[in-house]
Amino acid sequence: MKSAFLILAAAIPLAAQVSYDRIRQADSEPGNWLTYSGGYNAQRYSRLDQINATNVRRLHAAWVYQIKATDAFETTPLVVDGIMYLSEPGGSVTALDTVTGRPMWKYTRTLPDNVRGCCGQVNRGVAILGEMVYVGTFDAHLIALDIKSGIVRWDSEVADPKLGHSITGAPLAIKDKIVVGMAGGEYGVRGFVDAYDAKTGQRAWRFWTVPAPGEPGSETWTGDSLKNGAATTWVTGAYDPEQNLVLWGTGNPGPDWNGDVRGGDNLYSDSLVALDGDTGKLKWYFQFTPHDVHDWDATEVPVLADVVVRGERRKAVLFGNRNAFYYVLDRTNGKFLAGRPYAEQTWASGLDNSGRPIVLPNTSPTEEGTKLFPNLGGGTNWFSPSFSPQTNLFYLSAHDVGGIYYKGEAEYRPGAQFNGGGFGPIPGVERSGAIRALNSATGELKWEFPLHSGAWAGVLSTAGNLVFGSSNEGDFYALDATAGRLLWRFQTGARINANPITYLSGGKQHVAIASGNSIFAFALE
Amino acid sequence: MRLLRLVLSIMLPLAVVVPLAAQVDPEYVIPKTNPNTSPADVTRGEQLFKGQCAGCHGPKGEGGRGAVLAQPRLRRAVDDESLFRTIRDGVRGTEMPGADTITSREIWQMASYVRSLGRLPGENVPGDAKRGENLYRTKGNCSRCHVVAGEGTAIGPELTEIGARRGSSRLRSALLDPESVLPEGFLQLRLVTADGRRITGLRLNEDTFTIQVRDLNGGLHSFVKEDLKELQKDPGKSPMPSFRGVLSPAEIDDLIAYLVSLRGKL
Numbered sequence: 150m151k152s153a154f155l156i157l158a159a160a161i162p163l164a165a166q167v168s169y170d171r172i173r174q175a176d177s178e179p180g181n182w183l184t185y186s187g188g189y190n191a192q193r194y195s196r197l198d199q200i201n202a203t204n205v206r207r208l209h210a211a212w213v214y215q216i217k218a219t220d221a222f223e224t225t226p227l228v229v230d231g232i233m234y235l236s237e238p239g240g241s242v243t244a245l246d247t248v249t250g251r252p253m254w255k256y257t258r259t260l261p262d263n264v265r266g267c268c269g270q271v272n273r274g275v276a277i278l279g280e281m282v283y284v285g286t287f288d289a290h291l292i293a294l295d296i297k298s299g300i301v302r303w304d305s306e307v308a309d310p311k312l313g314h315s316i317t318g319a320p321l322a323i324k325d326k327i328v329v330g331m332a333g334g335e336y337g338v339r340g341f342v343d344a345y346d347a348k349t350g351q352r353a354w355r356f357w358t359v360p361a362p363g364e365p366g367s368e369t370w371t372g373d374s375l376k377n378g379a380a381t382t383w384v385t386g387a388y389d390p391e392q393n394l395v396l397w398g399t400g401n402p403g404p405d406w407n408g409d410v411r412g413g414d415n416l417y418s419d420s421l422v423a424l425d426g427d428t429g430k431l432k433w434y435f436q437f438t439p440h441d442v443h444d445w446d447a448t449e450v451p452v453l454a455d456v457v458v459r460g461e462r463r464k465a466v467l468f469g470n471r472n473a474f475y476y477v478l479d480r481t482n483g484k485f486l487a488g489r490p491y492a493e494q495t496w497a498s499g500l501d502n503s504g505r506p507i508v509l510p511n512t513s514p515t516e517e518g519t520k521l522f523p524n525l526g527g528g529t530n531w532f533s534p535s536f537s538p539q540t541n542l543f544y545l546s547a548h549d550v551g552g553i554y555y556k557g558e559a560e561y562r563p564g565a566q567f568n569g570g571g572f573g574p575i576p577g578v579e580r581s582g583a584i585r586a587l588n589s590a591t592g593e594l595k596w597e598f599p600l601h602s603g604a605w606a607g608v609l610s611t612a613g614n615l616v617f618g619s620s621n622e623g624d625f626y627a628l629d630a631t632a633g634r635l636l637w638r639f640q641t642g643a644r645i646n647a648n649p650i651t652y653l654s655g656g657k658q659h660v661a662i663a664s665g666n667s668i669f670a671f672a673l674e
Numbered sequence: 675m676r677l678l679r680l681v682l683s684i685m686l687p688l689a690v691v692v693p694l695a696a697q698v699d700p701e702y703v704i705p706k707t708n709p710n711t712s713p714a715d716v717t718r719g720e721q722l723f724k725g726q727c728a729g730c731h732g733p734k735g736e737g738g739r740g741a742v743l744a745q746p747r748l749r750r751a752v753d754d755e756s757l758f759r760t761i762r763d764g765v766r767g768t769e770m771p772g773a774d775t776i777t778s779r780e781i782w783q784m785a786s787y788v789r790s791l792g793r794l795p796g797e798n799v800p801g802d803a804k805r806g807e808n809l810y811r812t813k814g815n816c817s818r819c820h821v822v823a824g825e826g827t828a829i830g831p832e833l834t835e836i837g838a839r840r841g842s843s844r845l846r847s848a849l850l851d852p853e854s855v856l857p858e859g860f861l862q863l864r865l866v867t868a869d870g871r872r873i874t875g876l877r878l879n880e881d882t883f884t885i886q887v888r889d890l891n892g893g894l895h896s897f898v899k900e901d902l903k904e905l906q907k908d909p910g911k912s913p914m915p916s917f918r919g920v921l922s923p924a925e926i927d928d929l930i931a932y933l934v935s936l937r938g939k940l
Contacts, residue, residue, distance in 0.1 A: 219767030269769035555733045557724035571728020573736050601882040622881030638883060
C-alpha cells in the first residue's frame with residue numbers, strides 16, 4: 150500500500166511534461182505508452198522484455214476496470230508515468246492508477262440526442278501533449294483536458310455532427326499540434342484531416358480528402374459526385390519526424406456500393422495521404438483501391454519501418470489493407486515497392502507494377518448480389534497491426550470471409566445514410582481468420598495462428614519475443630513471435646474490439662487490453 | 675436521378691441551415707399501429723431499407739453486422755410503436771444509429787418492409803391439426819428432441835412459434851429430408867474424449883481453444899479442443915431422422931397442419 154502511494158506520488162510531477170521530444174523518442178522509455186500506436190512509427194512494438202516467451206505462462210490478471218457504457222469498447226489506453234488514460238464510448242475519458250486500477254479522475258462527454266454514425270458511438274483513444282489529454286468526441290468535437298484533473302481547457306467543434314460527422318479515432322500529437330481525423334463515410338460527408346493548435350484549439354490546417362471542383366484530383370469524379378465523396382479519416386495515422394510527414398489513411402468513397410453515380414478513381418478515397426506536418430499540404434498519395442465499390446476503407450494503420458526490399462534498404466510504409474492486399478511503399482515518395490494478398494480474395498488477379506489492382510470482371514455489387522472475398526469487414530480493418538524490428542515480421546489480424554454485395558439506389562439527404570446498396574453474409578459459411586506473420590519486405594506468409602472466427606482486435610509485439618492477440622470469443626493470448634506457437638491464454642468473458650498495450654507499473658511490466666466493457670491489466674505472478 | 679441531384683444542389687445551402695428539423699417532428703404522436711402498410715408502402719420501405727439499413731442487416735434482413743430481422747419476433751420491437759422508435763431513435767449502446775432525418779411516413783414504410791421479412795401469415799393446409807398433435811406426441815415422438823410450450827427435451831430447435839417462422843413446404847422438407855433445410859448455425863459433431871468416450875451432439879458454442887456440446891440425450895459438455903482425441907464436424911448433417919415411410923402421406927399432412935398452427939403468441 151505504502152509503496153503504491155510512493156510510486157504514484159513520485160510519478161505525478163513527471164506526468165505534466167509529455168513533450169514532443171518524449172513522444173518522438175518513445176522507444177527510449179518503453180515503460181510508458183505515449184501515443185496511440187506506441188510511437189510515431191506506429192509499429193506497436195515494445196522493447197520491454199520482463200514478460201517473455203519463457204515466463205509468459207505465469208501471466209495473470211492484476212486488475213479489471215469496468216466502464217458503464219455498453220457500446221463497443223475500442224480504446225487503446227495511453228500510460229504516462231504510472232497513470233493510464235483511457236477513452237470511453239462517445240468521448241469520455243478516465244485516468245486510472247496503474248497499480249490499483251482505481252480511477253483518479255473522469256471526464257464525461259454528454260452527447261446531444263441527434264448525433265449519428267454508422268457503427269456505434271465508439272472511441273479508440275486519446276493523445277497527450279504537454280499537460281493536456283486530447284480526445285475526439287462522437288459529436289465531432291476535439292477537446293483538451295487538463296492531465297491532472299480532466300477539466301476542459303478548450304473544446305473545438307471540428308464539424309457539424311447533424312450531417313453525420315463524428316470522431317471515433319484517437320488524435321495524434323505532433324510538435325505543437327493535434328492532428329485528428331473524422332468519420333461519417335456512410336453519410337456522404339466530405340472527408341478531411343485537421344490539425345489544431347495544441348494550446349488554443351484554433352484550427353491550424355485542414356486537408357480535404359476529396360478535392361473541390363477544379364482542384365487536382367477533381368477530374369477523378371464524374372459530375373458533381375465529389376460533393377458527397379466521403380473518404381473519411383477515422384483511424385489514427387503515423388508521423389515521420391524526419392520528413393515532418395503525417396501519413397493518414399482515407400476511407401471509402403460515397404455512396405459505398407453504388408459506383409455508377411461517381412465514375413472515375415475517386416481521389417483521394419481509399420488512399421494513404423502524406424501531408425506536411427506544418428501546413429497540411431499534400432506531399433504524395435497512394436490509392437490502394439481506385440473506384441472502390443465494396444467499402445474497403447484504407448483507414449488501417451500505416452506502419453513506418455526501414456526494410457530491405459530486393460537487396461536495398463528502403464524507408465518504407467508497411468500497410469495491411471482492408472482489400473486483402475499487403476503493400477510496401479517508399480515513404481519518401483509513395484511509390485509502390487511490393488505487395489501481395491495476405492488473406493483470401495477473389496476481386497483482383499494481382500497488383501501491377503505501380504501497385505494498382507488488376508480488377509477481375511463481374512466483381513461489382515449487383516441488384517441480385519455478387520459473392521466476393523473479402524467481405525465488407527475486409528481482410529483486416531481498423532485494429533492495429535504490429536512490426537517487430539527483432540523478427541522483421543509484420544503481424545496482423547486477418548480474416549478469410551466472403552460476403553454478398555448488393556447495389557441499391559443512392560439518394561443523398563443531409564444527415565442520412567448514403568450507402569447505395571447492402572451487404573449480407575454467405576449463408577451457411579462460418580467466419581474464419583488468423584493472426585498472420587508476414588515477411589515485412591514481401592508480404593509472404595511466415596506463420597499463422599488460426600482462430601475460430603478471427604479477431605476484430607489488434608496485435609502487439611514485444612522484445613520478449615511475444616505477439617499478443619485476441620479473438621472474437623474473448624480470448625486474450627500470447628504467441629511466440631518467431632514461430633506463432635501459443636504460449637499463454639486467458640478468457641476475458643466478452644468479445645475483444647481493441648488493441649493491446651504494454652507498460653511498466655511499479656517497475657513491473659503489464660499488458661492491458663479492453664474487452665467487453667472492461668480493461669484488463671495483466672502482470673507476472 | 676440527375677434532376678434530383680440538381681434539386682439537391684440548389685436546396686443544399688437551405689438544407690444545411692434548417693435541415694433536419696424539417697424531418698423530425700418532436701410533437702409527432704406515434705400511433706399504436708402502423709398507418710402505412712399498403713403494398714406501395716412496403717415497396718417504398720424496401721427501397722429505403724436497401725439504401726440505409728441493408729448495409730448491416732442484409733437486403734432481406736438476413737443479418738450480418740446488424741441483427742437478423744427476418745424473424746417473426748424482434749426483441750427490441752415487439753409492437754409497431756416500438757419498431758417505429760427503434761428505427762427513428764436507434765439503439766443506444768449498440769451500432770444501430772437513429773434515422774431521424776427521414777419522415778415519419780418513411781419510417782412506417784420501412785417498418786412495413788421489416789415486418790414483411792420474417793412473419794409468415796397464417797396458412798391453410800390440407801391436414802388435421804388435432805390428429806397432427808396426437809402424432810407429434812405418439813408415433814412421431816417429436817418431444818424426444820423438441821419443445822413446444824415448455825414441454826419436451828431441448829435438443830433440436832424449439833417449435834413453440836414454428837408456424838410463424840416456417841411455411842408448410844419448408845416444414846415438409848424438414849420432416850422428409852431434414853438435412854436439406856438445417857437452421858443457420860446448426861452443426862452436428864462427433865468427438866472422442868481423452869478417456870475414449872464417443873459423443874455425438876450439437877455444437878452450442880466454440881472458440882479457438884474450447885467447444886461446448888449438447889449430446890443427443892440433452893447432456894451438456896465442455897472440452898478443451900486439444901484434449902480431444904477426435905473432433906469431427908459434420909456440416910449439413912442432422913441427427914433428426916426422416917419421417918418418409920415412418921408416417922403415411924396423410925399423417926405427414928396432419929403433422930404439418932399441427933406445426934403450422936403453432937404460432938406462440940404471434
